[in-house]
Amino acid sequence: MCAASIALAISMDTNCIRIALGTILLILPCLPFLSIAEVIYPPLELFSISCGSSTNFTLDGRNWIGDNNSKLLSESQGSVAAPPNTPTAIQGPYTYARLSHSQFTYSFSLKAGPKFVRLFFYSASYQSFYRTKAYFSVTAGPYTLLRDFDASLNAAADDDPGQPDILFREYCINLEDGQKQLNITFIPSKTAQHPYSYAFINGIEIVSMPPFLYYTNPDDYDGVPQTVGTLSQYHIENSSALETIYRLNVAGKDITGSEDTGMLRTWKADDNYLTTQSTTSVDFGRITKLSFNMTQNYTAPDEVYRTVRNMGTNGSMNMRFNLTWQLPVDSGFTYLLRLHFCELDPFVLQAGDLMFVIYIADQLVTNRADVLLWTDNQKGVPVVRDYVVLIPGNRKKLNLSLKIHPHPLRRFEDAQLNALELFKINDSTGNLAGPNPDPPLQTPKAPVENSKKKSSDTTRTLAAVAGAVSGVVLVSLIVAFFLIKRKKNVAIDKCSNQKDGSSHGDGSSSLPTNLCRHFSIEEIRAATNNFDELFIVGTGGFGNVYKGYIEDSSTPVAIKRLKPGSRQGVDEFVTEIEMLSQLRHLNLVSLLGYCYESNEMILVYEFMDHGALRDHLYDTDNPSLSWKQRLHICIGVARGLNYLHTGVKHMIIHRDVKSTNILLDAKWAAKVSDFGLSRIGPTGISMTHVNTGVKGSIGYLDPEYYKRLRLTEKSDVYSFGVVLLEVLSGRQPLLHWEEKQRISLVKWAKHCCEKGTLSKIMDAELKGQIAPVCLRKFGDVALSCLFEDGTQRPSMKDVVGMLELVLQLQDSAANDGVMESGRDYEDSEDVFGSSHSSVHVSDYSKSTGLSTTSEGDRSYGSKESFVLISNDVFSEIKDPKGR
Structure with missing residues (x-):
């Protein structure tokens, strides 16, 4: 019977299989290889x-x-x-x-x-x-x-x-x-x-396949995909063609075609695309029988819904990070992203117990994802959510991110996902084809002996080095304005002549070998064990970043190897070296050297052991920084920015000051990085600003700058004020899932100051560590940096002095035993006064007798606010340089 059925199927349509429904039903009992899934969709062809x-x-x-x-x-x-x-x-x-x-x-x-x-x-x-x-x-x-x-x-x-x-x-x-x-x-x-x-x-x-597995059912309004970034819906019409980009069994194993629901689909494990930590995958096995009353039973194999990746119910630390997947895709196309969910956790009892927030391509798509709400409080009911997102670009590869974060109004601080599918949708010409990948880098033939450093060091410092080198990816934007054009062109011409693989050792090039070391390609290969993949600690559009060892393997460094076709060509490579080699400050990340031979362009930076400041404030499992550590870090950053503003021949405006661009070395010293958006400041005596398009990061942007397109060093001061609030609160500048009043950290802090309750924004990890007088003065400094009018903000020199005062106050309070550890700060005197909607620098000046203001202005600080600050702290307020 079975043999006859097989012969019948094979004989149909000349040496190819075309199985009708009746034939499938006939041969299924004797062809178990078709699918071992619990539910089988019988394909008609x-x-x-x-x-x-x-x-x-x-x-x-x-x-x-x-x-x-x-x-x-x-x-x-x-x-x-x-x-x-x-x-x-x-x-x-x-x-x-x-x-x-x-x-x-x-x-x-x-x-x-x-x-x-x-x-x-x-x-x-x-x-x-x-x-x-x-x-x-x-x-x-x-x-x-x-x-x-x-x-x-x-x-x-x-x-x-x-x-x-x-x-x-x-x-x-x-x-x-x-x-x-x-x-x-x-x-x-x-x-x-x-x-x-x-x-x-x-x-x-x-x-x-079934008619509406991925195509939109015109009779099912609820099943129409949502367009990311809008309130509209996107119909996957029958005239569309799709390409499967990813089909991932989240937290589970690979599922072969024979384990699918009859359609021979392959589901891959998601480990290669998950970029954040999660708990060990949960396998609920056969605890609850699945009930497919919200979707078809062939949508995905049962095993997909019985394994789930989540963050674990480990308490408040889960609020510090997301579950994040990065999915490389071709830009310039529209994509359909399907997310699979099924609630089987025996501890989640009803809707509202477990809610989470979903971001796709860094855009909020829902702030109250609740599987039990979607299934009317039914356990074991699979459900899918479809989203359509446009990835703009010129067909080059970009990452489409999926981020899931616990909702703050929840019983369990957790988020979850069972599976995802991603499809490319054809463009208007019917095209689904993307570009070919770039040619791989040439692998050196002779391997170099391992430097005997443990590979575990590489894993431990992934975030550290990746953050450190990201600070200089686009630094050439500064240098184009900083260097004399003739000198730069000479350097480019001479470097271009080195493309034959020769070294710069003859001194003919204008590359600053006197300020910046030239490494030979042999030294670089030895430092990275011949570019061993185990040494890779980061990657980007420019190429790979390696943790290397120089000086007889005694000194760790970060080595950035630019790949062929990188946006950073010879021009940017040369100017980056010339500019960075002339910037030297304890609180700026340093360029140690370069290599330019054998068609390789390589930059060597100091190694930053503790990564970015942000990684120690939120979205992390790293131990919390103490208040004293945070103060020292803030002072270091302020000194680095002050050097950029006043310590070089031409003022440099960083333009992207934020916690991810502040890096920490082995001794927790703070260093400013990432000069990719930086600009030379006003150069003429009569010039007060630079007219330029708005660049920077949302949440940190100076409102005066983005409204008037006038860039000054006070734009850095504003961004640094946001960082100060980040340091105090341990939260992001913008949290879209918060209630309206708390979405913006700056607006929330100002509101709390009006009410005299600044301690409400304070990181819970800092309770009992901050002296009340220190908290008041730190708030004064942060809010003075955030004035709408840039001329009223203090200079970075002033900020350094004020933060040093804050540190003195903290130390004095600790020595006097007045830390009031464990006391609720709301029970102490008001941190600031009340009845004010904004803070003015002139208020501080009035309280210290530095200048007068219009009648009616009142200070948030008390009269002794800055009695320890020398008279030149507000020198720029006295003489605001014509602004």
Whole structure:
């Protein structure tokens, strides 16, 4: 009976499988390989074609049929069937390929409806078809699936070590009523660079799917995807084609095609895309029987819904970080993101117990995600949420981020996700093809002996070094204004002449070897164990960042290796060296040296052991910083900014002061980094500002700057005031899920000052550590930096003096035993006065007798506020430089 059924299926449609519903029901009892899932969707049509082969075989739920002598090849002039010169051990349709220097087409007779179209490639050489010359396009009906596809480049960029040189692509294509045939055409891309290109394919699979699995059901209003960043909905029309980019079983294992719900989909584990920590995955097994009354039972295998990744119910520390996935995608396309949820936790009893916030591409899509609310308080009910997001760009790779954060009004401080699927939607021309990846960096041939540093150091310091080097990725923007143009051009010309691989040791170049060390490529290779991947601690558009060791492996450094095609070319490389080599301050990240030979552009920076300040304030499991540590860090940052404003020949305005750009070394000394947005300040005697477009980070931007487009050093002062509030509160400048009054940290702090309750914004970790008088004065400093009128803000020199006073007050209070540890700060005297909606620097001046103000102004501080500050602290307020 079984053999007859199989023979019947094989005999249909000349050497390819086309299984009707009745046939599937007939052969399922004797073909358990089709699916071992609890629920099976029986596909009406299933083709699995082993291209170039004359033999049939069964594997992983598929009956593979050879295409030789079949009627599927409707156009195949000159096509060749050949085995690979280097066979692969990977099972599947990879023992033969169909290859041709001319166009060839497969034609499939199909019924109307949506189909999975899957393409299988093994990038290898076949007879005289050399691997590197495979360069072609693929169309399916009106859609372009691949365009100028370089198989060898894509295989080299693929990060799946378990399947080397295997490429897989999956698409969803709908055949409208009246369409009875789908043509899949392979077209060699003949260009001047690729005159001998050819096209090839190892396997093709077509599987019918339910009509509204991914396409929008016009009768289901609730199932229409939400457009991220808007209140509108996005219909996935039947005329659309989709490409599967990711199908991830979150916190679970890989799920093979035979474990899917009959459609032979593969679900991968999410570990490679999760960028934040989470608890060990929870597997609820068979605790609760799943009930598919909110979605179809074939939507995903049961195992997807029985494993969940969450943050763990470990208390308030969970509010300090997100669950974050980073998904590389082609920019310039629209994407459908499907999130799968199922509540099985026995401790979550009713709606409202566990709520969380979801961000997609850093845009809020819901601030009250609640699985039990979605399922009417039903446990074990799978539910999906669909979102459509546009990733703008020019087709280059970007990361699409998914972030899930606990809701503050919740019983459990947790967030959760079971699975996700991401699909690219075709553009207006029917195109789904993205660009080829960049060529890989050339790997040096001779490995260098390991420096014997433990690889665990690399893991421990990932955030530290990645943060440290990010501070100089775009620093060339400063230098274009800082250097004399003639000198810079001479340097560029001379460096360009070094492209032959020679060194700069002859001294002919203007690169400042007297201020900045020149490393040979051999020294760099020795420092990084020949660019060993174990030494990589960060990556970006510029290339990889390595933790290296110099001086006989005694000194750790951060080594940034610019990759070919990086936005930082020779020009930026040279000017970055010239500028950074002239900036030297204890509180600025230092450039130690560079390497420019053998076509390598490499920069070497000091190593920052403790990473970014932000990583010690919130969204982290790092131990909390003490109040004294925070004060010392703030003073260090203020000194670094004051140096930029007053300690160099031309004032430098940083323009992106924030907690992620403040780095901490091994001794917790603070150093300012990331000069990518910096500008030279006003240079003429009569100039008071720089007219420029708005750049910076939301939450830190000087309102005067973004309203009037006038940039001054006081814009840095404003941003630093926001950092001071971050340090005091241990929270982000903007929290969109907070109640309206608390969304903006600055507005909340000002509101609390009006009420005399600044302690309400204080980090709970600091309770009992701050003397009340110190808290008052620290608040004075922060709010003086945040005046709307930039001329009323203190200079960074003034800020340094005021913060040093705050530290003195803290030390004095500690020595006098008046810390009032454990006391509620609301019970002490008002931190500030009341009845004021804004703070004015003139108020501080009046209380110290430095200047007079208009009648009616009152101070938030008491008369003794700044009695310890010398008369020159407010020197700029006395003489505001003509502003």
